[in-house]
Amino acid sequence: xxxxxxxxYDELSKIAGDIVLAQIREKHNSVLGLATGSTPIGMYExxxxxxxxxxISFAAVTTFNLxxxxxxxxxHPNSYSTYMDTYxxxxxxxxxxxxxxxxxxxxxxxxxxxxxxxxxVQSGDIDLQVLGxxxxxxxxxxxxxxxxxxxxHLVQLHETTREVNQRFFDSLDEVPTHAYTMGIDTIMRSKHxxxxxSGSSKAEIVARLxxxxxTEEIPASVLKNHPHVTLVIDRxxxxxxK
Ligand code: PGA
Numbered sequence: 001x002x003x004x005x006x007x008x009y010d011e012l013s014k015i016a017g018d019i020v021l022a023q024i025r026e027k028h029n030s031v032l033g034l035a036t037g038s039t040p041i042g043m044y045e046x047x048x049x050x051x052x053x054x055x056i057s058f059a060a061v062t063t064f065n066l067x068x069x070x071x072x073x074x075x076h077p078n079s080y081s082t083y084m085d086t087y088x089x090x091x092x093x094x095x096x097x098x099x100x101x102x103x104x105x106x107x108x109x110x111x112x113x114x115x116x117x118x119x120x121v122q123s124g125d126i127d128l129q130v131l132g133x134x135x136x137x138x139x140x141x142x143x144x145x146x147x148x149x150x151x152x153h154l155v156q157l158h159e160t161t162r163e164v165n166q167r168f169f170d171s172l173d174e175v176p177t178h179a180y181t182m183g184i185d186t187i188m189r190s191k192h193x194x195x196x197x198s199g200s201s202k203a204e205i206v207a208r209l210x211x212x213x214x215t216e217e218i219p220a221s222v223l224k225n226h227p228h229v230t231l232v233i234d235r236x237x238x239x240x241x242k
Contacts, residue, residue, distance in 0.1 A: 001195075001229045005238065009198050012234045013042025016130070016196050019230060020047055021056050023128045023192070029060040033129030033187070034088075035140075036065070036080045039196045040130055044087040051092045058094040064120055066131070066140040066187075068102040070109070070154065070178040078168055079104055102152070102180035109154045113180060117152040120186060129190035133197055136160055137205050137218035141181035145216045150183030184222055193226055197233045203240035206233065210241050 006012035020043065023030050034040075050056050065080055074081035081101050089099055100119060106112035120126065131139050136158065142150065143158050155178065157165075162175040169175050187193070197206055205218070214221045223229045 001224060001226075001231055004230065004232045006232060006234045008234055008236075009042055012196060012198055012232050013046050015232050016040070016043040016194060017046030017050070019194055019232075020128065020130070021050055024056055024058065024061060027127060028057070029062070030127045031062045031064065031123045031125070033126040033131075033182070033190055034063050034065050034084065035130045035132050035196075036067070036083045037132045039132040039198050041087055043130070043196065048088065048091040058092045061094055062098045062123055063094065063100060064116075064123070064126060064182070065101040066129075067179050067181040068104045069176040070104050070180060071176045072104045074101070074104070076104075078174075104176075104180070109180075113152040113154060116180070116182075117186060120152075120182070120189075126190035128192045128194060129187055131187070131193055131195045131220075131223075133195065133202060133205060133209070133220045134161060135164065135201060135205055137209065137220050139184070139187060139220050139223070141179045142184050142187075142219045144219060146184055146219055148184045148188070148216065148222050151186055152180065152182050155179055155181055184219060188222060188226055191228065193223060193229045195220070195223060195229060195231045197231065197237045199234070200236040200239055202237045206237050207240040207242075 004015055006015055068080045072079040102116050103112055136144055141155050166172045166175050209220050214224050
């Protein structure tokens with residue numbers, strides 16, 4: 001795992017944005033895996049700015065998002081589909097047909113997962129996967145003890161995850177109980193993984209991630225088995241790591 005230390009969130013966002021832009025410049029039809037949450041927002045803003053300046057085109061890029069809440073349709077303000085439109089898709093030239101996010105209101109959950117996984121495989125798997133980490137070590141919505149062999153699947157969210165994500169909703173009751181997520185095997189098939197970690201709330205899990213061995217108890221620890229991971233992390237997130 002290559003570790004790049006950023007002094008703060010702004011620098012992290014710029015470094016991460018430049019890695020994504022370099023990927024697209026090198027391969028204009030790259031397949032990107034995208035993440036939601038607070039961490040990548042600054043990176044998306046940086047990428048949108050580059051596009052506005054005419055520095056980059058997404059016309060040939062394909063994207064797959066990591067996850068989506070079950071029960072929220074794509075138009076719902078808290079869906080990850082809306083998040084992606086708000087922070088990225090509405091501002092770049094990517095064709096709609098090239099964007100993929102699990103359908104939170106699919107009638108057949110099993111078919112949704114199978115088809116999503118198949119589309120990723122058909123695209124030749126992901127060239128660059130952007131990832132965040134949860135305070136419990138989750139990646140995507142793969143909570144602790146998710147098998148490392150998992151493909152796209154339906155998960156029941158841990159209460160801690162729902163509580164952490166409550167900040168985006170009016171109340172805890174409104175936070176969905178389930179989600180679709182790429183599995184750990186899906187993520188690990190990506191050719192390059194860009195893990196972004198910011199802020200002191202992540203300092204404890206970062207210390208565990210970096211100091212402990214690979215274990216299903218810390219899903220992100222599996223990334224140590226991947227040959228090409230770039231971790232971009234700010235000083236606050238490293239504050240408990242010796
Ligand atoms: P965050 O989420 O970027 O909002 O901290 C990360 C995650 O839960 O994977």
